[in-house]
Amino acid sequence: MPDALGAALLIARKDLAIEFRTRTAFFSAVVFALLGIVIFFFAWDPTAVAAVDLAPGVLWVIFTFSGLLGLHRSFGVELADRAIDGLLGAPIPRESIYLGKAMANLVFVIAVQVIAIPAIALFYDMPLGGRVLALAGIALLAAIGLVAVGTLFAAMAVNTRLGELLLPMLSLPFFVPIVIPAAQATARLFAGRPVAESMGWLKILLAYDIVFVAACMMAFPHTIEE
Amino acid sequence: MPDALGAALLIARKDLAIEFRTRTAFFSAVVFALLGIVIFFFAWDPTAVAAVDLAPGVLWVIFTFSGLLGLHRSFGVELADRAIDGLLGAPIPRESIYLGKAMANLVFVIAVQVIAIPAIALFYDMPLGGRVLALAGIALLAAIGLVAVGTLFAAMAVNTRLGELLLPMLSLPFFVPIVIPAAQATARLFAGRPVAESMGWLKILLAYDIVFVAACMMAFPHTIEE
Amino acid sequence: MSDATTAAIEADALVRAFGARRAVDGVTFTLRKGECLALFGPNGAGKTTLLRVLAGLLRPTAGWARIAGTNLPGGAAARRRIGFISHASMLYGPLTARENVELAARLFGVCEPRAAAARALGEMHLMPRADAPVRALSRGMQQRVSIARAMVHEPSVVLLDEPFTGLDATGAAALSDSLATLRRSGAALVLVTHNLEEGLALATHAAIMSRGRFARFEERHTLDAASYASSYRTLVAHDA
Amino acid sequence: MSDATTAAIEADALVRAFGARRAVDGVTFTLRKGECLALFGPNGAGKTTLLRVLAGLLRPTAGWARIAGTNLPGGAAARRRIGFISHASMLYGPLTARENVELAARLFGVCEPRAAAARALGEMHLMPRADAPVRALSRGMQQRVSIARAMVHEPSVVLLDEPFTGLDATGAAALSDSLATLRRSGAALVLVTHNLEEGLALATHAAIMSRGRFARFEERHTLDAASYASSYRTLVAHDA
Amino acid sequence: MTDLTVSHGQDGSATARVAEPTFGWLFVVAVLGVIATYIRAIYFTPLEALQGPAQKIYYVHPTSAAVAFMAFGVVALTSIGYLWMKDMRLDRLAESAAEVGVVFTTVTLITGSLWGKPVWGTWWTWDARLTLTLFLWFIYVGYLILRGAIEDHGMRARYSAVLGILGALLIPFIHLSVYLFRTLHPMPIIFKPSRPSLPNDMLETFLLALGSFTLLFIALLRARYRLATDEAALEAEEGP
């Protein structure tokens, strides 16, 4: 039998294989993020709101919504022909299933961010410069939290009658403590403030990640059986 | 055999019956919109961007994304056990299927708006007052356009390998001439300008509705058979 | 309505390809009113594809087919005549059995949809569970709803893709009865099944499909069941 | 491993309810290694529910069940032993047949997953289409992949829910062969089917389920096929 | 992004087989024209006073935009033609034109950005024309992704024809929206790209550029179309 991590990797690889079977899947995720960014620009009156003030909010809202898209898709594929039963029947710990799905989701979310962040910088005319590393750090912390909680709720939502409608309802409140610190830290970063000034926000993100990765991993086995 | 409109109504009623079978389905759509609004509120630094300037954009972005949610759901239910084949095999015009699905989607989108608009007014402290009617008019025009195009693309996306991933990619560019005029007109409305000043924008919306309702209705029969 | 001698189903050099693979590859046959074709063939022979083309759900790649004189894909009037039971249930899981069948009845313009739905469900012995959501029914029960759905408008051309799947003895008997009644009332049937006995019981014609073509096509009464079975098995074995 | 006298499957007063409806309502039986239980029963009797409980996919509401001495729902070691073929294919449509089976092999810790997958697919005569995405396969072919998936790790407890569905003569023969081999190698089988003949051919035990309970449960050699069939039909008819 | 042009899954052998004859004399003439344009632009046309060497982009940038517009015009026309006549050649032409169009739109965006940095001091600004170009790129990249997501040829042709037509209808709306969005609230832009009154030298060079790019467009379209035709033929040949 594969060990817990091995099994998780198998599942993550399988998910990514499905997702990227056609190169076009990746393109369309990216185009989605780009379009979101562009649409957002036109939703606000540029004379009233400066683009540079909008950018951090746009970045993190796009991040949330494209994350939801990926999360939802991730369990849709399991449910189509009840392939999830195949995973549940396999001699692997439940936690591996969670971990595997979460890893695949993390790759998806990060892949979208890798395109979205430079695009925001380009379209909203923000100087990335030396801030790239700091921003990548924030994005990684935020992505881990989002995926940890989102994967759990996606698994739960998919097993209920409400399906995809439940996912945003359950998870958006949990995304609030991710979006606010991330947006605040980003805004500070682009206002040219030193990273130290955002340390408080980053600590919140880090604490969130630790608490919820652990909690969700423990909670997962209870949510998956009928 | 039922006439074209009768058949469309049957299909719309069926969709709404599925949607509201459990009252909670409606609640969760509403909660989605509310949470979206709240998330947006916190995504921007209130000292940098005035809430009243953000509100119109938030309204129309939430509108777009919750619309996507409903649209995607609308064809998911048809595909689950290939119920769509049942509709295609029925002695009704293809256009009725389109019309029926579009009507149900319109109800969904409007129902979400009915909650979202007062919520925005509340959160962002905007005086609705005598502007409710004008705003409702904008919302209706925007909803018709969104649903006309979105229903067509949802039908197409669901039949492809990429499934729901494709829907936002195809439809977001088509939402640009909805979001810009709607957001601009709303902003003007709340800045206390007379409606006449937004007439240009409203005309674009109206023209869009006319062109795309007709075009999509004609295009639909080509997209539904395999 | 057309007279008794008109062909109910005609296909001529019918082809349907998926990409490069020709799932149906030149099928020609005619079936008149009141006739029943039992269609056998190995997995992947193209039976389902053929039925979906005849049901107007797939466009032919080449060749043509006619249902009651109308070229496929026909208009509403042609579809009105067809009843189709496919591999998928074509039902809405969240709706009840009754709602599903009633919806079909209304869409097909049946006069008293409520009564017709109750009758169709009753014929499949499903009334006790008629108000349960389809999603909560067992496989065999779902198959019964699916059958009721396809029969509620009394079609004159019935296409059945392995309709006995999942049915218990009662269900199978009820379906056989319905099909026999339909045939007597002049309907044309195409019945796909892997069970020779089941298929030949109802059939007036029999065909074996292989690699998208009709390898054999005869009238039932010219056939000897035992020798047919052995030739079918040989064919299936060679096909794989 | 446990010795030959250990029960492979045990159930005691097993109950599984959906809301108020008790789909399985007090089932008690024991099956030893090398035995095969043919499970019959009308639509909605609770056969699928029972199998899903035994497969560890549904929690029992009351009572208990054991697989090879481990209480259900058991841990990874218990699941390692089970092979399950359900109504749904449990396959990933976008992946190929080979990828699906290989994934299962790896998850079950089979030593040479590649070779094992090829062998399992070969047994079901599916190698020519092994690299087609499952979504593009015909129903019978998908069923074959599903069978290969369930067998690839050589399970010692095999739960089969109408496994012959959609299979042609070749496929059915291949499955029967596999099952016979498995039984000889000491596996315990539960085979749900609506076809008495098919079921009794392989069985050492036979049971008829009705309204969630075992209405009959006997050893195969005590049964006379003809009289069993007639009593099954009476039971089914009364059940509806 | 240019690798989108080859994202249609032809395998190496297909490319090898067809690559040789597809680029004909027309392509050679077009490439020579482009080279001649640039020799003339660099060595024989005076430096623009304000912008210096950056202005040399002028000969690629609007010309690519013009070619892209031509290409999308071809997509719209062939899409309408396809829905009307259902001729696969029109579909292949639409696909070819969309690919060429996306390439040239990409070139326009990139050269515009490269030009913008020295001239405007920014890579990007939300000028109406720039925004429209960006959305054109989105629409037709979406078109190509849609094509990549459908296997069935007929369905792919119909879906993409629908998108091709709707996309053409959308362009005036986007143009109007973004134009009003901007002009009602003008942003300070240092230089507005408006038709410059060119000195004769530059005008001649520009006309030469436009002519060569148009030839290049036709050559590429023809080459891509032949590739599509050969692919289709090859696929039909390889069928079972």
Ligand code: HEM
């Ligand atoms: C990414 C940025 C840019 C994009 C997407 C873009 C797009 C376009 C398009 C679509 C056209 C063709 C319009 C037509 O033929 O009427 C065009 C023409 C032109 N562009 Fe740009 N452009 C960009 C940046 C620039 C910059 C930075 C300059 C230089 C200041 C510039 C100067 C011109 C000129 C001179 C023309 C031709 C003038 C005319 O025919 O009106 N563009 N551009």
Ligand SMILES: Nc1ncnc2c1ncn2[C@@H]1O[C@H](COP(=O)(O)OP(=O)(O)OP(=O)(O)O)[C@@H](O)[C@H]1O
């Ligand atoms: N959507 C599709 N895409 C690609 N190939 C397909 C598709 N549907 C069917 N095929 C192929 O067409 C052939 C015929 O399939 P079809 O489902 O008609 O077979 P069948 O005779 O019904 O088989 P079965 O007895 O297994 O139901 C198979 O080789 C199958 O792989």
Ligand SMILES: Nc1ncnc2c1ncn2[C@@H]1O[C@H](COP(=O)(O)OP(=O)(O)OP(=O)(O)O)[C@@H](O)[C@H]1O
């Ligand atoms: N998810 C569910 N929710 C509610 N009721 C259910 C659910 N699954 C099954 N049931 C009910 O439990 C009963 C037993 O169903 P089950 O699927 O076990 O029957 P079965 O013996 O397999 O029938 P079949 O021969 O039709 O496959 C049925 O009455 C069914 O309606």
Ligand SMILES: [Mg+2]
């Ligand atoms: Mg079939």
Ligand SMILES: [Mg+2]
């Ligand atoms: Mg069952």
